[in-house]
Amino acid sequence: MEKSRMNLPKGPDTLCFDKDEFMKEDFDVDHFVSDCRKRVQLEALRDDLELYYKLLKTAMVELINKDYADFVNLSTNLVGMDRALSQLSVPLGQLREEVLSLRSSVSEGIRAVDERMSKQEDIRKKKICVLRLIQVIRSVEKIEKILNSQHSKETSALEASSPLLTGQILERIATEFNQLQFHAVQSKGMPLLDKIRPRIAGITAMLQQSLEGLLLEGLRTSSVDVIRHCLRTYATIDKARDAEALVGQVLVKPYVDEVIVEQIADAHPSDLQLMYRKLLEFVPHHCRLLREVTGGATSRFREIAGSLEAALTDVLEDAPAGSSYCLLASHRTWSSLQRCWSDQMFLPLLVHRLWRLTLQILARYSVFVKELLLRPISNESAKDIKKPSGTGSKDPSVAQGNCEDRGSGPSETKPVVPVSSTQLVYVVADLDRLQEQLPELLETIRPKLEVIGFKNFSSISAALEDSRLSLSACVPALSDRVTQDLSESCFSHLKSALEVPRLYRRTNKEVPTTASSYVDSALKPLHQLQSGHKDKLKQAIIQQWLEGALSESTHKYYETVSDVLNSVRKMEESLKRLKQARRTAPATPAGPSGGGMSDDDKIRLQLALDVAYLGEQIEKIGLRTKDIRSFPALTELVAAAKDQATAGQP
Known part of the structure; x- marks a missing residue:
């Protein structure tokens, strides 16, 4: 440590060695000499060492002279120091005695x-x-x-x-x-x-x-x-x-x-069978009163389950006004969970049954959502879907009777009730809301369990987390259904690009300057989703759906535009070959006889305007065109077509 803090005097630049070599901990004389001999002769090394030795002696003398006055004055300053120390020992001893006395007190x-x-x-x-x-x-x-x-x-x-x-x-x-x-x-x-x-x-x-x-x-x-x-x-x-x-x-x-x-x-x-049947008759006949007395909780459980089942019907009804949920089924699920742990319902002796009912309610709602994925999507709105006859009964007894009779005898095929895309959006919003409120349910359950001395809250939390994951697992499939429906709605208008050649071929229309109306029509479902459900869904979910729908529809649109341009190119080449075969032909039938833009170039220009306008609208709804599948390739495709259309124009 001391060696590393020493600063050796700097020698001339002509020295054949580095002065810092002497300060290294692993300095070795033999290695030093052999290393220097590779560069200079021993006589030159000796001369350089003698020169640097003189520099070191001079630096040492200067260092001693610098601190000499302090060394001389040191003995003078220490005169009488022992007398002062002896004078301090007496009051310090008294102070020590006082501190010890105070400590004892x-x-x-x-x-x-x-x-x-x-x-x-x-x-x-x-x-x-x-x-x-x-x-x-x-x-x-x-x-x-x-x-x-x-x-x-x-x-x-x-x-x-x-x-x-x-x-x-x-x-x-x-x-x-x-x-x-x-x-x-x-x-x-x-x-x-x-x-x-x-x-x-x-x-x-x-x-x-x-x-x-x-x-x-x-x-x-x-x-x-x-x-x-x-x-x-x-x-x-x-x-x-x-x-x-x-x-x-x-x-x-x-x-x-x-x-x-x-x-x-x-x-x-046969007598043994008779004896067995008589034993089975004991509970319904002789314990009827006990079952009636102790069956109060069971009737309350049936009431909660029946109310929930009445809401989980084929027809998705809207939640009542003021509810944080969109659908009645979701609203009834959350209210059933709250009712299980309300002060009016809770009994310490029924905690295990209330907890089981809680998990059953969440599992039943998860199954209900999964059943929705099997239904076809209707183009009608949620309010236009009428309730089919004989389905969706709200009477729990009727529903229970139907379940009991199921499987006995030939059953009539129930008509599959379609579900609208708006209702699927509501389901996703409700699933997201229910997952957010499950921690709130856990905080409601915790004090109830503390009353009975329950300590293993980690198992309760883990079970609720499993239920939450089961609900969360339904969201990707629902999102795919919504995205697919949006994509189909968009492309149903974007495929109108196939009609662009018919609008310009042999019609003598003016050169296009604006995009076609089908682009706005294609984006209308996306605008409706973004504006109509922004209060119900998280913005991240909406953006994900918009990006997915546009990626799918744009890819199909790219294929459509590519087919149209290929068709135009083939038509143009066919006309050129026809012109070469009939050299007396005065002009090309595809364009005007003057020097204006041909019909084929108008088609190319119109498609380029449509794609450019589509890109502008995508940017306006908060997406980046480079994130949309096939859109960069589509842009390059129509850009090349536009260059070809405008190449021959003045």
């Missing part, structure tokens, strides 16, 4: 604060334990009061012969019992809790006995309300398995013992 203060904080934390914990014990005692007294009030005047309306509590009273007890259990678990090990534990056990036994009796009474009287109150109470105190065991003991076991008899099992196989 601060440490004692911190220890005192920590002790007080620890005592305060201990008091707070003891206070919480006391409050929990107070709450336990209050809950026990409250439940006992409710139980004792069964025989008071307030409950004289109850049946005196029945010791069972009503469903409403049981629900009140269950709510209070939950709080009692929570505080009792938190106060585990407290002496006071051990004293009141027998009272808690009595309450538990009484509640269990009352619930069992109420459930049996509800099953005996076929009372849906009583069973609903009873099952809700079982769920509140987290004793659903006790209810299942009771139903199994009271309903299932006697029926199974009655149906499955050992003598029948040893009999004919």
Whole structure:
């Protein structure tokens, strides 16, 4: 490092070596001498080394003389420095003692604060334990009061012969019992809790006995309300398995013992089939009430699914006013997803079913979009497509019946309902919007899952991402359909270039100065797409469709123009050969007898004007002509034709 910072004095230019060679870390004398001998003799090397040695001595003397005064004054400046240092040692020692004393005081203060904080934390914990014990005692007294009030005047309306509590009273007890259990678990090990534990056990036994009796009474009287109150109470105190065991003991076991008899099992196989059918009849006949009580969520699910299916019909209807979607099917899909996780619908115990329904809704919409790709495209607008008879029923029951009957017997062939290009545009816009709102749905679901302690949000996010990718996979095919329809609409007008020769041949028309009207007609569908859907679609999607449609139609237009020009050239060559064969012919039939432009050149010029105007319009809609397939080749083609047409003109 020190060597690299030294600056050696510069020697004469006639030296046979480089002075920087001496400063290299890998400097070697033998290598240095052998390298210099390749250029000069040893005598010359010796002379150059002696010369540079003298320069080094001179530079060293100058360096010493430059710093000599500082070396001399160094000893003078250090006089009395030891006395000053000894004078500083005393106050520095005092300062050190003061800092250590202050540090000790601060440490004692911190220890005192920590002790007080620890005592305060201990008091707070003891206070919480006391409050929990107070709450336990209050809950026990409250439940006992409710139980004792069964025989008071307030409950004289109850049946005196029945010791069972009503469903409403049981629900009140269950709510209070939950709080009692929570505080009792938190106060585990407290002496006071051990004293009141027998009272808690009595309450538990009484509640269990009352619930069992109420459930049996509800099953005996076929009372849906009583069973609903009873099952809700079982769920509140987290004793659903006790209810299942009771139903199994009271309903299932006697029926199974009655149906499955050992003598029948040893009999004919037909008796076994009869036994099996009787077992299958148990649920619809003997568990009907339980199915009605627990089937509320299923009916809500069917309601959501039926509403969605009613919108996913063959006829694509517009979304209601104010909706962020274009089609009713998309609007109903998003509203169904929101409804699944609304506060009115959400229940913690049904989270798994709500999540499954969410994925099913997204999958159903994805299938619906894929089915649209199989329909033909109609030239009519979305409003002109009439609803065919017998299709698109909005009654969920009818739709369900049709699905059940499908496949049984000969089915009539349903007419395929066409879809308009505007409707396909709406579908793409809705797909894009739905994909953007899926993260919003995830944020709605997240707090609902946190309520039940669910932590694996990555799996939920991954499942939604899979659904989003399934929806996104439909967009390219839809875009191809839209692009194809636009391309066909454009080329249906661009192929009018075939009529240009008929307009000029033997008509004596003036030399063309403007483009043909078919160019504007060809670009009209593109302008309608750009202006009519800019509020619904992203600009990037519109530009992609315009570029794709123009590339396809321009390629066909290039082939058409090329055919027209080839036809004109062949006609012109044919006329020239005819003229040579009939040398007495006064003029060419294809053009005027004077010196004006021929009909063939007018055709070439008209096509050149059409292509130039087409390029200008492409630039106006925000595209570059060089990005359009075959347009550069088309430009070169008509440019050559134009040069040929104007070559012979003054």
